[in-house]
Amino acid sequence: MLHRFHMEMFNSCRVEYMFRIPLTRSDMTRYSSRIRMHRWLWMQAAIAVLTMLFARGPGVHGQDLGTWELLVDNAGIAAMHAAVTRFGTVVLLDRTNTGASQIALPDGVCRDSNDMVLKHDCTAHSVLFDPSTNSVRPLTIQTDTWCSSGQFMPDGTLMQTGGDFEGVRKVRTFTPCPATETCDWVESTELILASPRWYATNQLLPDGHQIIIGGRSAFNLEYMPPSAASSAAALYFDFLNATNDAQNDNLYPFVHLLPDGNLYIFANQDSIVYNYVANAVVKRFPKIPGGPRNYPSAGSSVMLPLLASNQFSTVEILVCGGAQYGAYLEPWKHLPCSTTCERITVTDIDPIWVEEIMPVARCMGDMVLLPTMDVLIINGAAKGSQGWGNAIEPVLNPVQYSTYAAPGERFTTMAPSTIPRLYHSTASLLQDGRILLAGSNSHQFYTFTGDFPTELRIDAFSPPYLAPSQAGNKPTISVYPLVITYSAPFTVTVSAPLAMAGVSVNLISAPYNTHSYSQGQRLVSLNVGGIVQVAQASVYQITVTAPPSPSVAPPGYYMMVAVNQGVPSSAVWIQCSQGM
Structure with a gap:
């Protein structure tokens, strides 16, 4: 795409020169716009190359x-x-x-x-x-x-x-x-x-x-x-x-x-x-x-x-x-x-x-x-x-x-x-x-x-x-409550192909996104009280405490994720409620 655009720019300038047609103001505006776009495309290509060359840490793949x-x-x-x-x-x-x-x-x-x-x-x-x-x-x-x-x-x-x-x-x-x-x-x-x-x-x-x-x-x-x-x-x-x-x-x-x-x-x-x-x-x-x-x-x-x-x-x-x-x-x-x-x-x-x-x-x-x-x-x-x-x-x-x-x-x-x-x-x-x-x-x-x-x-x-390289740490939430009550403990059943370590459970709101700002966006990381391995291999029961108040997590539906060694599960939806 970049090569084709470069050739189009070259050909348009060559034709202009060959026939010596005077450039009108609209022509100049159009060519100026194309030149800016041309420069921007090459700049973005350079950024992509530099990203691949220099943005990786040791042992990190593309x-x-x-x-x-x-x-x-x-x-x-x-x-x-x-x-x-x-x-x-x-x-x-x-x-x-x-x-x-x-x-x-x-x-x-x-x-x-x-x-x-x-x-x-x-x-x-x-x-x-x-x-x-x-x-x-x-x-x-x-x-x-x-x-x-x-x-x-x-x-x-x-x-x-x-x-x-x-x-x-x-x-x-x-x-x-x-x-x-x-x-x-x-x-x-x-x-x-x-x-x-x-x-x-x-x-x-x-x-x-x-x-x-x-x-x-x-x-x-x-x-x-x-x-x-x-x-x-x-x-x-x-x-x-x-x-x-x-x-x-x-x-x-x-x-x-x-x-x-x-x-x-x-x-x-x-x-x-x-x-x-x-x-x-x-x-x-x-x-x-x-x-x-x-x-x-x-x-x-x-x-x-x-x-x-x-x-x-x-x-x-x-x-x-x-x-x-x-x-x-x-x-x-x-x-x-x-x-x-x-x-x-x-x-x-x-x-x-x-x-x-x-x-x-x-x-x-x-x-x-x-x-x-x-x-x-x-x-x-x-x-x-x-x-x-x-x-x-x-x-x-x-x-x-x-x-x-x-x-x-x-x-x-x-x-x-x-x-x-x-x-x-x-x-x-x-x-x-x-x-x-x-x-x-x-x-x-x-x-x-x-x-x-x-x-x-x-x-x-x-x-x-x-990334596929993270699949071994990816947890899956299988059993969870549909509604949680403020300050109350609850349990979540999570499985992972490999051992669970450094586990966290987070609630993420569903915001309203517009004009570069997500209204109501928040993430609440909950207290994990204990992790118990159940009879099946690689299946764990996690005890979690719900947010303490609606000021920390306003009442409503949240995506809940379990994160194992930096890799999150797919989210499930739960509702934070005041209870009866």
């Missing part, structure tokens, strides 16, 4: 840098939102106001709306992907979900809120079902948002309600569904007003529920601990070094794993990547993205940001908590920001951040993808440990020409723990 697999050649939509359900299926959404998609609604169903592009639309703008069959089923969305937010409720229902145009105050729900059934979206006729929500963030609370924070021109928060303890009206939130700037760099704020029940909220370059019950800021943190990190500057954030080994008392936040201030206001400059990750222990008395340098500059990167408690940074670009056509130089190599390695030894560059995923891309952890990648549309409408066309393919990245 397969240990992960592998890629194309799952669906055309999903019908470009997915800017994604969420994995408790049945293992994946809900994918785009906006409705793009005109026709490439997948029809079933049975000749059509949608009549006030969309500006297509009033009578017989195509789907949401699909359900089934990883077991690599198939998609069209779903029906009535109102525009562009840049909306969401989170799963305790019963496993996905609540999706806001959007644009007629969808800006809508509340939608998707109650998942087995892949063989035909569940679909329902738009509420009773619930409506108190404030328009476009680029907001949702977080599930310990009482099972969701708090919805911010959005464009929305310096407030509200609860959904409203309860007796919370007003149905929006509550002014000065932190969002204070962190606003000319780029609106406080959109899609990073929100993490802390084990003490408060919220850590990050917007632009500032962060606080917020007691939502008392409506009070109880702690403020130093400004993060570097530029802004939220939309449209496109950094990402995770709360690092919560550990039973320290009684869930230590909380660390990791923020990686982002754009320079001004990259969104002057997108033609294509300013380099950030090369830094910043880590802070929010539970320290005097917390400070500790900086680490990533192997490559990145904005619009998605951060995924892996079953092993490491972090995968994937997707994105090396220059620009979020927005229509604002980014160039896609970053094809994921990077693994080893959470508990020594500083300076935490980053490992993984095998490169062949699919650029820029603005409006998603990344989701599947039950089997793969990372599902979908979306990428840097255009206002579906556009299949140019440097970075609308992306309809779905692929998956398999991290090194899925």
Whole structure:
């Protein structure tokens, strides 16, 4: 592909020279774009070669840098939102106001709306992907979900809120079902948002309600569904007003529920601990070094794993990547993205940001908590920001951040993808440990020409723990409870081909992924009280203690994994419950 592109560039320049045709402005723009793409392709080829030559440690084989697999050649939509359900299926959404998609609604169903592009639309703008069959089923969305937010409720229902145009105050729900059934979206006729929500963030609370924070021109928060303890009206939130700037760099704020029940909220370059019950800021943190990190500057954030080994008392936040201030206001400059990750222990008395340098500059990167408690940074670009056509130089190599390695030894560059995923891309952890990648549309409408066309393919990245060389350590969960009660012990039966050692059991939430941030993402590492080998060889019964409170693990469904010598099992779904 690189050789062919090089020859096309050479031939086009040769023809121009031979016939001495004057270059028009559009010609120059077109050739300039092709030259940039040409340079970028050769740069990515060089990165791939250097990765293979230098990124391996002693005794590490190429397969240990992960592998890629194309799952669906055309999903019908470009997915800017994604969420994995408790049945293992994946809900994918785009906006409705793009005109026709490439997948029809079933049975000749059509949608009549006030969309500006297509009033009578017989195509789907949401699909359900089934990883077991690599198939998609069209779903029906009535109102525009562009840049909306969401989170799963305790019963496993996905609540999706806001959007644009007629969808800006809508509340939608998707109650998942087995892949063989035909569940679909329902738009509420009773619930409506108190404030328009476009680029907001949702977080599930310990009482099972969701708090919805911010959005464009929305310096407030509200609860959904409203309860007796919370007003149905929006509550002014000065932190969002204070962190606003000319780029609106406080959109899609990073929100993490802390084990003490408060919220850590990050917007632009500032962060606080917020007691939502008392409506009070109880702690403020130093400004993060570097530029802004939220939309449209496109950094990402995770709360690092919560550990039973320290009684869930230590909380660390990791923020990686982002754009320079001004990259969104002057997108033609294509300013380099950030090369830094910043880590802070929010539970320290005097917390400070500790900086680490990533192997490559990145904005619009998605951060995924892996079953092993490491972090995968994937997707994105090396220059620009979020927005229509604002980014160039896609970053094809994921990077693994080893959470508990020594500083300076935490980053490992993984095998490169062949699919650029820029603005409006998603990344989701599947039950089997793969990372599902979908979306990428840097255009206002579906556009299949140019440097970075609308992306309809779905692929998956398999991290090194899925390499065949790790199969001997891979455990399998065979017996487990469907529901666990806070603080109560329970048992899990696990088998492994080889001896069990260094076993951990982790709960991983199913977040709502959009715009380089996964709302509600958390990993809780549980206390393992004992391991007993049962009669059968290589079969073990593990005693585990459930999370101590809904502040540590909000009520709902989690993927539970057993990790043996750094190799995770496939996940099973369990529900955290308050009990009777």
